Amino acid sequence: MEAIISFIEQNIEIIYLLTFAIFLGFEVISKIPTVLHTPLMSGSNAISGVVLIGAILLIRVTEPTNYFALILATVGIVLGTINLVGGFAVTGRMLEMFNKKKKK
Amino acid sequence: MVVLDFILFIAAVLLIIGLRKLSHPDSASRGNTLAAIALALGVVVALIYPLETQNNNYLFIGIGILVGAIIGIISARKVAMTAMPEMVSLFNGFGGLSAGLISLVWLINNGSKGEGSDLGVVLFNLFLGLVAFSGSMIAYGKLSGKLKDEHLKIPFSTVVNILLLIVTLGAIFYFSYLGVLSTPELIAFLVISFIYGVVFVAPIGGADMPVVISTLNSLTGITAAVSGIITDNKLMLLGGVLVGSSGIILTLLMCKAMNRPLLSVIFGNFSSSKGEEKQVHGNAKEVTAADLAVQLAYSQRVCVVPGYGMAVAQAQKILKEVEEVLEDKDVEFKYAIHPVAGRMPGHMNVLLAEANVSYDKLLDLDDANNYLDTTDVAIIVGANDVVNPSALDDPASKIYGMPILNLAKTKNVVVLKRSMNPGYAGIQNPLFFKDNTKMLFGDAKKSIEHILRELKEV
Structure with a gap:
């Protein structure tokens, strides 16, 4: 219980942001046509590669001699980048495929 | 610093517009590009943002990004469109594991101690990240045909599922209250989180896969958002939440198309039917x-x-x-x-x-x-x-x-x-x-x- 209260105290600004962002998310993606289900999914999947930013911020404050932490963080960066770059590239490829067809 | 914060704000706005465009057929391509630009801006800001201790370790960051980008681009180019479901699961699992590693590095950097709610939030994120990872890997195995549904029967999966959930959530509150956890405790927590992801996804298969994939997608989004709280980065928080809620919308759409509540997809295979099914007679x-x-x-x-x-x-x-x-x-x-x-x-x-x-x-x-x-x-x-x-x-x-x-x-x-x-x-x-x-x-x-x-x- 205390943990929850202290979380709210520390992060009131974030809680506001979180709540608005949830509503925003629902609003932005209200009606999706079936054709876009897969691109939207893989596109949003790419956006979750935003964790890369977290990995970068953390490795920047890690002790340069703490190799264990450095390696873990580097692996985190590699994986985050794969998610981010691969996700956007694959979505782009898919959407190109849809567009090509429409021009015909 | 103000300039950097402002750039981050612009990136957030671009991300929202990008996602908005991504959900309309005519503008989807531009949406994808905008979202990519937004995140690229975010990454650049993260690289140069002034921090309290600046060890930077740019060499490691550079190698990491280079390796990741090469693997990402090659696999995105090479994958056959028919293999898209497993590719999306794989990427999604990587994102989840990355979030898990962020939590681990935070724990190492802070000596596994945390004041107030910090430790609880980090452990929660570790749990989410690992579940998204192991769950996505099982989904990947199933979709690529490497794992067969019948090999993944877990006895009393519903009971095991709920028990594990109670244990992990209990542990999060307990350690958060203590403010510290030991290395063996951390390892046990890692193992249980990983297993939970397996138990969560293993019994669900076949025609329910669309629901599983979009649920896992949403989960990685949520873990990205929590990672944003941990590293105090608003763009991550926003991006994660957007992915989380879009994943939930897609999940509910899938459930509606199957006329089954989400809980019945996750816990029990098919809801029990009332009475005898009609027998089918005749010759095809x-x-x-x-x-x-x-x-x-x-x-x-x-x-x-x-x-x-x-x-x-x-x-x-x-x-x-x-x-x-x-x-x-x-x-x-x-x-x-x-x-x-x-x-x-x-x-x-x-x-x-x-x-x-x-x-x-x-x-x-x-x-x-x-x-x-x-x-x-x-x-x-x-x-x-x-x-x-x-x-x-x-x-x-x-x-x-x-x-x-x-x-x-x-x-x-x-x-x-x-x-x-x-x-x-x-x-x-x-x-x-x-x-x-x-x-x-x-x-x-x-x-x-x-x-x-x-x-x-x-």
């Missing part, structure tokens, strides 16, 4: 490819109903050729797409788009049902449960109430199928025994090739 009638070809050539309207079987047989390209031949003969040719046909949301659309099928030929549920009422021949390619009329008229059926593609008024129905085995749900399909239904047994691709050859001779 067969048709030869040659006869079918003649019938198609003299039809006015033909409609294909694709399902997972089409993906397995890789029959989409040859179907497109049939479409071309028939259109030369002035036959109208469309595809009826059920929202949960296949193994991921929108699976059929991607496959058919890859085969160059024009997307105004793809009808969604309502349009398809109107069209099917006046169709001369409907060809069912590897779909089963989504055309089962029991969903409409048999309250005892396990799939009763699920919206289906209704073929009741279609003049002729031809089912391309390997055998008379029931579909994933294990339910007999009365459609196969109707007077105007005929079966064409065999591999869907070979059957269609056969039809195509005959068609060219008509």
